Amino acid sequence: MSQGVLYGIGVGPGESGLMTVRAVETLKTVDVIIVPRTEKKQESVAFHIAKPYIPEGVTIMPIVFPMVPDMRIQEEAWKENREAIGAILNQGKNVAFLTLGDPMFYSTYMYVYRALTPTYQVETIPGIPAFLALASQLGRPVAEQEDVVTVLPATADPETLEKVIAVSDSLVIMKVYKSWPTIKKLLTQYGLIDSAVMISRAGLPDEERFTDLAAIPDDAKLNYLSTILAKRNR
Numbered sequence: 001m002s003q004g005v006l007y008g009i010g011v012g013p014g015e016s017g018l019m020t021v022r023a024v025e026t027l028k029t030v031d032v033i034i035v036p037r038t039e040k041k042q043e044s045v046a047f048h049i050a051k052p053y054i055p056e057g058v059t060i061m062p063i064v065f066p067m068v069p070d071m072r073i074q075e076e077a078w079k080e081n082r083e084a085i086g087a088i089l090n091q092g093k094n095v096a097f098l099t100l101g102d103p104m105f106y107s108t109y110m111y112v113y114r115a116l117t118p119t120y121q122v123e124t125i126p127g128i129p130a131f132l133a134l135a136s137q138l139g140r141p142v143a144e145q146e147d148v149v150t151v152l153p154a155t156a157d158p159e160t161l162e163k164v165i166a167v168s169d170s171l172v173i174m175k176v177y178k179s180w181p182t183i184k185k186l187l188t189q190y191g192l193i194d195s196a197v198m199i200s201r202a203g204l205p206d207e208e209r210f211t212d213l214a215a216i217p218d219d220a221k222l223n224y225l226s227t228i229l230a231k232r233n234r
Helices: 021-027 045-053 071-090 109-116 130-138 158-167 180-189
Strands: 005-010 032-037 059-064 095-099 121-125 149-153 170-174 197-200 208-210 226-231
Touching: 005 021, 005 071, 005 109, 021 045, 021 121, 032 045, 045 095, 059 071, 071 095, 071 109, 095 109, 109 121, 130 170, 130 197, 130 226, 149 158, 158 180, 180 226
Parallel strands: 005 095, 005 121, 032 059, 032 095, 149 170
Antiparallel strands: 170 226, 197 208, 197 226
């Protein structure tokens, strides 16, 4: 029996209509769809986006990738998940692994890709990153002429955050939910707060848009899916 193929599918930033034609067509050909979650009870945003294009009869398989500090727990979960996906591929079934945005951009899929590529056929289907969808919605170019653009995870250490924010012409700041007080302080310090805009859960029914970032309290509870675009005025 020949092995199945694993497809890493980027479902885009939020709207089902922003999925690529190739992603939609591939979903029609698979036997099993892997739905990654950070905990068992959590709803999968990626599945919600792809749902209109998923045919009846396809097996939906939620898999938990715990986001916890204990590396032993993470490694054990990764091992179990790799074995579970491999067992399906060994049955000759084609598998889709859904991921928000693009599979190669801050995605859980990358770990699955690295683990399974040596043994199985894996194809990756790109998706639209959230920050580019945001830029289109807002009519804000991310890069012009010789702009230096930086994509910055707000989870980086404060020293790195400051060094990067100080020199970048255009900033895409992701994972803002954990470090908002630091990000707010640095955007203010380097004259970027007035140009900055933040969108949470872009393209989803409960999307929120913030244009006055200076008014957001330091202790605000921001959603995990929050991204900031900021650009230095020339």
